[in-house]
Amino acid sequence: MTSHNDTLFTRAQQSTPGGVNSPVRAFRSVGGTPRFITRAEGPYFWDADDHRYIDYIGSWGPAIVGHAHPDVVRAVQEAAARGLSFGAPTEGEIDMAELICQLVPSIEQVRLVSSGTEAAMSALRLARGATGRDMIVKFEGCYHGHADSLLVKAGSGLLTFGNPTSAGVPEDFAKHTLVLDYNDPQQLEDVFARMGDRIACVIVEPVAGNMNLLRATPAFLQAMRRLCTQHGAVLIFDEVMSGFRVARGGAQSLYDIKPDLTVLGKVIGGGLPVAAFGGRADLMKHLAPLGGVYQAGTLSGNPVTVAAGMATLKLIQAPGFYENLSAQTEKLVQGLQTAANDQGIDFCADAVGGMFGLYFRKEQPTSYATMMTCDKEAFNRFFHAMLDAGVYLAPSAFEAGFVSAQHDDAILEATFAAARKAFSALK
Ligand code: KE4
16 A cells, blocks of 8 residues: 555655655655654654654754654744744844853854754865965865755865865865865875965864764864964864754863854754854954855744753753763663664764764774775665554665654663564564
């Protein structure tokens, strides 16, 4: 019998490329039909066939307090009743800016935008405008949204400029982007020694989540901080995913490293489209209308999205919020590891705060190259076995997973029961 998901997917593909508004949702990496979600609550969501799933995506991070939290829904309803958007400043934007600066001490001033892509793109332009330099450094496996300068893969050699990873990105854009290996401090030393005075910025996910979860080594980030300071380059931490996810103060609080600019998103909007970039006031003053770096947005600081964000940021400040979230996520990965090892499956997992990675290999990956040796086919079979059992994981072997404050022990036990069956089917 044709499921409603199949019918909707067929229909969606007529009017939208791939049937989705963001590629990863199309299940191309894992195969099969994407689930069209009709509603969500707490740790669950339901698809068009009214199947319930334990959700470990949480909208790719934003749903950290659980779906449809009554405080967040009420804040959105009350804000919406006062008007959806004014194109003029509101007090709520000041409240949000002040709260972000309070929670992330490296941020002295912040600008609200509507997506992580927009925030990262704007931070790059600000770094280039403030330094008068063109070159940027990023790392293989890190994703910072789809701005042209960031859709670039490593060039043929360490010091050769990048090549576009996407059609439509001119060589002239990509040639200003150097792509290095994540967790390789020596490469950073070499590049800065050769051309440090030409580097506008280094942008990094301090806890990577777009090649699956991969922790930066302290030595890697410390070298980055030292070299950027030494050569006058701007250090940008892209914490769109890790911000308010791995710790209340983000990854920068875990590593005790102060970036010059930080990019935020996801959690700060609680599921509505708001992102942000901010940092040193002497850099931010280069932005229009004060300085020559132009950046703008019709819906930037939108009052309804700010209301969702503020309600979420209030909830995550509750005493013990991150201790509980981290404990539950650690329990999740330990339980999955045990379920796999009991079946003799090559599998390991890692957790940082409320974010986790699942790896079908014997040892924890430590680099992009080792991450790429994970058994993708095994993951895909595991993904579908879990999906059929009502557990929704990220539809790719190279994405991270997310736990909410609503993923209690009963939810974890149900996940382990599904995993034991899924792992046994892999033998
Ligand atoms: P958005 O433009 O999707 O709001 O943010 C881009 C972005 C920037 N920086 C980091 C570290 C990110 O993780 C993201 C977006 N993350 C992906 C998850 N792999 C969003 C999911 C999607 O692309 O549909």
